[in-house]
Structures are given as structure tokens and as C-alpha cells.
Amino acid sequence: MKALVAIDSFKGSFSSAEAAAIVAQVFRQYGIDSTGVTLADGGEGTSEAFLANQRGGRWEYAMVHDPCGRLIKAKYAFVPDERVAMIDAAMASGIQSVKTDVGFVNPVMTSSAGTGELIMAASRQGATKIIVGLGGTGTTDAGIGLMGALGAKLYDSYNQLLPANISSINLIDHIDLSEIATKRLQLVACTDVDGPLTGTAGAVQMFGPQKGLTDANLKDFERRFQHFAQQVDPINQGQLAGDGAAGGMGFALRLLGASVVPGFQMMSDVAQLADKIAATDVVITGEGQLDHQSLHGKLPVQVAQIARRFHKPCLCVAGSIQLTPSEVHAAGFTTALSLIQQVTDLERAIREGKQNLRLLMDRVAPLLLLLESKNV
Amino acid sequence: MKALVAIDSFKGSFSSAEAAAIVAQVFRQYGIDSTGVTLADGGEGTSEAFLANQRGGRWEYAMVHDPCGRLIKAKYAFVPDERVAMIDAAMASGIQSVKTDVGFVNPVMTSSAGTGELIMAASRQGATKIIVGLGGTGTTDAGIGLMGALGAKLYDSYNQLLPANISSINLIDHIDLSEIATKRLQLVACTDVDGPLTGTAGAVQMFGPQKGLTDANLKDFERRFQHFAQQVDPINQGQLAGDGAAGGMGFALRLLGASVVPGFQMMSDVAQLADKIAATDVVITGEGQLDHQSLHGKLPVQVAQIARRFHKPCLCVAGSIQLTPSEVHAAGFTTALSLIQQVTDLERAIREGKQNLRLLMDRVAPLLLLLESKNV
Numbered sequence: 030m031k032a033l034v035a036i037d038s039f040k041g042s043f044s045s046a047e048a049a050a051i052v053a054q055v056f057r058q059y060g061i062d063s064t065g066v067t068l069a070d071g072g073e074g075t076s077e078a079f080l081a082n083q084r085g086g087r088w089e090y091a092m093v094h095d096p097c098g099r100l101i102k103a104k105y106a107f108v109p110d111e112r113v114a115m116i117d118a119a120m121a122s123g124i125q126s127v128k129t130d131v132g133f134v135n136p137v138m139t140s141s142a143g144t145g146e147l148i149m150a151a152s153r154q155g156a157t158k159i160i161v162g163l164g165g166t167g168t169t170d171a172g173i174g175l176m177g178a179l180g181a182k183l184y185d186s187y188n189q190l191l192p193a194n195i196s197s198i199n200l201i202d203h204i205d206l207s208e209i210a211t212k213r214l215q216l217v218a219c220t221d222v223d224g225p226l227t228g229t230a231g232a233v234q235m236f237g238p239q240k241g242l243t244d245a246n247l248k249d250f251e252r253r254f255q256h257f258a259q260q261v262d263p264i265n266q267g268q269l270a271g272d273g274a275a276g277g278m279g280f281a282l283r284l285l286g287a288s289v290v291p292g293f294q295m296m297s298d299v300a301q302l303a304d305k306i307a308a309t310d311v312v313i314t315g316e317g318q319l320d321h322q323s324l325h326g327k328l329p330v331q332v333a334q335i336a337r338r339f340h341k342p343c344l345c346v347a348g349s350i351q352l353t354p355s356e357v358h359a360a361g362f363t364t365a366l367s368l369i370q371q372v373t374d375l376e377r378a379i380r381e382g383k384q385n386l387r388l389l390m391d392r393v394a395p396l397l398l399l400l401e402s403k404n405v
Numbered sequence: 406m407k408a409l410v411a412i413d414s415f416k417g418s419f420s421s422a423e424a425a426a427i428v429a430q431v432f433r434q435y436g437i438d439s440t441g442v443t444l445a446d447g448g449e450g451t452s453e454a455f456l457a458n459q460r461g462g463r464w465e466y467a468m469v470h471d472p473c474g475r476l477i478k479a480k481y482a483f484v485p486d487e488r489v490a491m492i493d494a495a496m497a498s499g500i501q502s503v504k505t506d507v508g509f510v511n512p513v514m515t516s517s518a519g520t521g522e523l524i525m526a527a528s529r530q531g532a533t534k535i536i537v538g539l540g541g542t543g544t545t546d547a548g549i550g551l552m553g554a555l556g557a558k559l560y561d562s563y564n565q566l567l568p569a570n571i572s573s574i575n576l577i578d579h580i581d582l583s584e585i586a587t588k589r590l591q592l593v594a595c596t597d598v599d600g601p602l603t604g605t606a607g608a609v610q611m612f613g614p615q616k617g618l619t620d621a622n623l624k625d626f627e628r629r630f631q632h633f634a635q636q637v638d639p640i641n642q643g644q645l646a647g648d649g650a651a652g653g654m655g656f657a658l659r660l661l662g663a664s665v666v667p668g669f670q671m672m673s674d675v676a677q678l679a680d681k682i683a684a685t686d687v688v689i690t691g692e693g694q695l696d697h698q699s700l701h702g703k704l705p706v707q708v709a710q711i712a713r714r715f716h717k718p719c720l721c722v723a724g725s726i727q728l729t730p731s732e733v734h735a736a737g738f739t740t741a742l743s744l745i746q747q748v749t750d751l752e753r754a755i756r757e758g759k760q761n762l763r764l765l766m767d768r769v770a771p772l773l774l775l776l777e778s779k780n781v
Contacts (some may be wrong), residue, residue, distance in 0.1 A: 349748070364768045386729070
């Protein structure tokens with residue numbers, strides 16, 4: 030019997046790789062072959078997952094500006110043989126940099142330039158294909174900082190050069206991309222959300238508030254973003270899926286020639302997930318909380334969809350299951366079981382996550398073996 | 406796919422019959438045929454389970470004396486066609502009668518006579534075979550009250566008739582059973598414990614304290630029980646398995662000619678459990694708490710042993726699982742899963758027991774169906 034393990038990280042309990050190791054360790058005792066696949070969906074940790082699926086990859090480091098303009102040391106994944114780099118935008122422009130003890134840094138003061146600098150660093154290192162994961166960022170600057178760092182020139186209607194930051198946004202008339210540094214690079218933007226740049230599901234209204242936009246500047250930002258999109262993207266006007274990712278970095282990267290792909294799709298291709306699922310007997314997936322958000326394309330549900338395509342049973346393990354059994358089934362899982370198997374509180378459940386996963390796998394493995402004995 | 410459900414009651418949550426009904430209801434939605442078997446182990450509820458497995462059985466009622474000599478209405482199961490009755494000793498001599506707000510009734514004042522009276526009532530009703538379940542009683546009188554109620558005569562060494570109660574115990578020299586009312590009856594004593602009358606695993610030392618025996622009278626009782634056993638049972642001296650059941654009623658019934666059988670064995674025979682397990686695809690059993698006590702022959706483990714004999718997968722569901730996965734396996738279960746599947750406290754877990762059982766079965770059923778699809 031062969032099991033494929035593709036479990037998302039359980040925040041505060043264990044990482045995706047730790048989960049796979051625990052399952053493999055337990056299953057081995059039952060004679061079940063277990064292969065772990067490290068996946069990610071474009072959010073934080075995507076470059077780590079990318080590295081785990083590559084031979085000869087390594088971390089590279091560069092000094093870049095964080096959203097507040099402070100120099101920080103940021104890392105990205107680099108695979109020399111293939112001249113490919115994978116960058117998490119969160120490494121340079123992460124949300125942790127814009128949070129203070131008393132609240133958020135004023136969004137007007139923050140910039141995505143650091144992510145552009147990291148792309149430059151990877152290019153100088155020799156990368157010809159650069160993948161950018163767009164989750165976990167703290168900026169809402171429509172990617173203007175990133176554009177500037179890569180050599181885009183922003184002009185007003187008098188053809189005067191503007192500083193490449195959010196304060197210029199309502200003055201921008203056109204952009205000159207003739208001298209951008211990424212011209213000969215293959216750029217890929219990995220999104221973990223599919224919202225457009227503007228509108229209710231966009232970078233400002235949907236994601237602005239969690240990055241410090243207040244009711245006071247939300248309308249102002251939205252209006253300026255709309256103006257910007259009309260000026261520099263007259264055909265699509267920032268309405269393509271993923272344009273709203275990372276406060277508009279998705280939009281900026283697309284303008285710079287990047288192909289925009291859902292993060293899970295990119296990572297599952299890198300990890301050859303479909304081939305691995307086709308060759309296994311059972312799929313184990315999971316995440317901290319299985320709820321209605323999960324149904325909107327979160328990792329375990331994406332895994333389950335592929336498992337269903339290949340008619341493989343797919344078991345979801347979760348700390349908390351908010352879906353009904355029929356919703357669980359409709360999502361593509363054979364079933365879902367909770368790590369929690371006794372009276373406990375939330376804090377303890379998180380603290381004991383690893384041993385609960387171990388115990389649950391110990392309870393599930395004999396059931397999987399039944400499948401095999403029937404098979405004989 | 407066919408499932409056999411033999412789940413013990415979950416105290417405070419649901420009865421054995423309710424559990425079977427819940428499982429059947431859920432499984433039906435998945436096309437799994439589910440048969441419930443009501444079992445018991447000689448403890449409280451055994452007559453109810455007995456009745457559930459008989460055609461044409463009914464409750465009969467009789468006025469009897471409770472352990473403290475108060476007249477109460479007690480019931481027993483009666484199957485007219487087969488002239489068989491099943492009595493729970495707890496109905497006439499239950500532990501609830503010897504508990505007060507401030508502690509226990511003095512054990513010297515309590516008597517098992519009521520159980521004898523219930524046997525008499527069943528006999529008058531026409532029963533020729535009377536099964537007595539010995540769990541849940543509150544008396545520790547070596548069954549002397551019961552003997553007296555059935556016509557046994559107790560004499561001292563001067564051949565003087567003694568009152569048939571515990572206060573006579575150290576004066577008893579011999580018993581006259583020539584005129585007992587149960588002579589032509591087939592008596593069966595069902596025990597849920599296999600301890601002897603005396604000794605550390607006996608009626609006094611092991612079970613006396615939970616019925617009100619204090620440190621002060623424990624030694625005294627033990628000594629008198631030993632004397633009694635030597636006088637009236639010189640060969641076995643009260644050391645046979647089950648003699649210690651129900652404060653010594655097991656011993657008394659044996660002296661009166663009863664065959665003593667473990668309750669689970671009797672009930673599983675009545676319910677034709679082995680035949681039913683042989684004809685099923687999977688067995689579902691369970692109890693409130695699966696722990697080391699369970700390993701000493703409690704209902705789910707006995708069910709699992711039979712399932713293993715017939716090579717049937719056996720799933721144990723429990724509110725709380727105190728055994729390790731390997732202990733669970735060694736006990737005969739394929740695996741055990743907890744009803745608890747989320748962060749919760751004990752009170753809520755008990756209150757939500759029924760819906761948790763329903764939910765767990767909803768999560769397990771799809772896994773069982775996998776077995777079937779492999780089978781095709």
C-alpha cells in the first residue's frame with residue numbers, strides 16, 4: 030500500500046514537511062509506503078516548498094528595502110542548474126514590517142520596492158526565470174514601488190518624471206517600460222488570491238483593511254487605484270484575476286510581462302503532484318481548519334480534486350472541521366477526521382498537534398490496511 | 406455492505422439501543438445495511454437487553470422489599486412462550502436504595518431479600534427458567550436475605566433457627582435447603598465480575614467499600630464471610646468465580662443450584678452474536694470510556710474477540726480512549742476512534758454524545774464503502 034501525503038502547515042503546530050514526516054514514520058510501522066509532497070499555494074512559505082521540490086537549490090540572500098524603507102536581509106530560493114529563482118514577496122515586503130505595537134504604518138508610507146530589488150538580485154545571480162509568490166505582503170501601493178525598482182519610469186501629463194511610490198499614483202499619466210531590467214527574464218507571478226486590482230474583491234477594499242487602510246483612506250485609495258489602472262492598463266483596467274494580489278503587485282508584474290498563475294497550480298506542477306497521485310493508493314491531505322474558506326481553492330481541496338480525478342481515496346485531517354459530512358464529500362474528500370480525539374481546549378490542541386497527528390494516523394493506518402487486504 | 410452494531414450504553418449520553426438506531430440511520434444513507442444487537446454484561450440493563458432480543462417478552466411487576474426493607478415496585482422481563490424470566494438484581498436490591506444524601510445505609514441493615522422475592526414472583530407467574538443479572542446491587546449480605554426469601558432455613562450449632570439476615574452470619578452452623586421454592590426451577594446467575602466471595606478480589610474487600618463498608622467493619626465482614634463460607638460450602642469455601650458477585654448473591658444462587666455464567670456470554674448466546682458476526686462485513690462496537698478496565702472483559706473487548714475469531718474488521722467508538730493504538734489492536738479492535746472531533750469540555754461532550762456519534766459514523770461510513778468497492 031502506498032500513501033501520498035500532501036498536508037498544509039498547521040499554524041503553531043507543525044509545518045507541511047513535519048506533517049509528512051510524522052505520517053511516514055507512523056505508516057512505516059504498518060508497512061505502508063508513504064511519500065510526502067511539500068506544497069504551497071503562493072502564500073508565505075511558497076519558496077520554501079519550492080526549494081523542497083528541487084534538486085540542487087539553495088537559499089540566496091540580498092539586502093533590500095522593507096515596506097518602510099529600512100534595509101533588511103531577505104532570502105530567496107535559487108536553483109543554479111536551471112537558472113530559476115523563487116521569491117516570496119513576503120520576504121522583502123512582508124506584513125510583519127508594517128505592524129507596530131500600536132497599529133499599522135500609514136499605507137501611504139509603504140512601498141513594494143523591496144520585492145523588485147529581490148528580483149534584481151536574483152537576476153544578477155544568474156536567474157533567467159523568476160517566480161514570485163505574492164502572499165503575506167504588507168503593502169498596498171499597486172506595485173508602483175516594485176515597478177520603479179525594476180526600472181519603470183512614471184510620468185505625469187506634462188511628461189515630468191514622478192517618484193515611484195504610492196504618493197504619485199493620482200498624477201501618473203503614462204509609464205515607460207522601455208528600460209526595465211526584467212525584459213529578458215521570464216517572470217511568473219504566483220497568486221494565492223484571484224481578486225482584481227479594484228472593486229469589492231480588490232486590493233484596496235478586500236485586502237486593504239488588514240494591511241492598515243482605514244475607513245478614512247479606503248475610498249481615496251480605491252479612487253486613485255482606479256485612475257491608475259485606467260491610465261496604464263486601458264484595455265483590462267486592472268480587472269484580471271490576480272491583479273489585486275499583494276496590494277497590486279500582481280497587476281504590476283503583469284504589466285511588466287509576467288505570466289500570472291495560481292500558486293497551487295504552479296507548485297503542484299513543480300512537485301509533479303498529479304503524476305504522484307496517479308501512482309498512489311491513498312492520498313492524505315489536511316490543514317488547520319477545514320471550513321467554507323477551504324472550499325474556495327485552498328490546498329487540501331485542490332489536492333482532493335486531483336485525487337478524485339484519478340479515483341483515489343483522499344482523507345483530510347484537520348484540527349477543526351467546520352464542514353458537514355456532505356460538504357466534505359462534495360469538496361472531493363472521501364472523509365475528514367479531526368486531530369482532536371479527546372476533551373481538550375484550543376491552546377492544548379495546538380500545543381499537542383504533532384502527537385495528535387501521530388495518534389490519528391495510528392488509528393487510521395489499520396483501516397487503510399483493510400483496503401489492501403481486500404485487494405489481495 | 407453489512408454492519409453489525411453492538412455498542413454498550415454511553416452513560417448520560419445514549420443507550421445501547423439508541424446507539425444502534427443512530428448508526429443504522431446514518432449508514433442507511435450510504436447504502437450500508439446495519440443490524441443492531443442489544444447486549445449487556447450482567448450489569449444494570451441486562452434484563453432490558455434480554456427483552457430486546459426476545460419475541461413476545463414483556464415487563465412484569467411485583468412488590469418487593471428493597472435493601473432497607475421498604476416495599477417497592479420492581480420489574481423483571483418475562484417471556485411467556487418460553488416460560489423464562491430475566492431479573493436484574495439491581496431492580497430489587499439496587500445500589501441507589503442504600504445511598505442517602507449523607508452517605509450509605511449501614512451495610513448491617515441491608516438485605517438481598519428483594520431479589521429472592523422477585524424470583525418468587527417470576528416463578529408464580531409461570532417462569533420455569535429464571536436468569537438473574539447480578540450487577541449494580543447495593544447489598545453485601547452474602548446473599549443470605551435472598552436465600553431466606555426462597556425458603557432456605559439457617560441454623561446455629563444448637564439447631565436453632567436464625568433470622569435470614571446478615572446479623573446471623575457468624576452464628577450460622579448449617580443451612581437446610583430441603584424446602585426451597587426454587588427446587589424445580591432452572592436458575593442461572595449472570596455475573597459481570599468474576600471475583601470469589603472472600604479475599605482481596607472478593608465481595609467484601611473489593612466491592613464492599615463502594616456499597617458503604619467502612620474501614621471499621623471491613624475486617625469484621627471479611628472474617629464473618631469466611632466463617633460462613635467454610636460452614637455452608639466446605640469444599641469450595643466461596644472461592645468459585647462469580648461467588649463474590651452482588652455482595653455474595655452469586656455464592657447464594659450457586660448454593661441454591663444455579664449455574665453461574667458470565668453475563669456477556671449468556672447475553673451473546675441469547676442474541677446469537679457469533680452467528681450474526683459471522684454473517685456481517687464489519688462490526689461496530691464501543692463504550693463511554695475505552696481504558697485498561699475494558700481489557701478485563703468489558704463488552705466491546707468481548708465483541709472484538711468474537712470479531713477477530715471470524716476475521717471481521719471491528720471498529721470501536723468511544724467517548725474517551727485511554728489505550729494506545731497497539732493496546733487497542735491487541736484487544737482485538739481494528740481501530741478505535743473517539744466521538745470527540747473538536748475542542749470541547751467533558752460536560753458538553755456528554756451532552757452532545759448522540760450528535761457526535763452521528764457525525765463520526767458519517768465520517769466513517771465512506772471509509773467502509775471503500776472496502777466494498779475494493780471487494781467488487
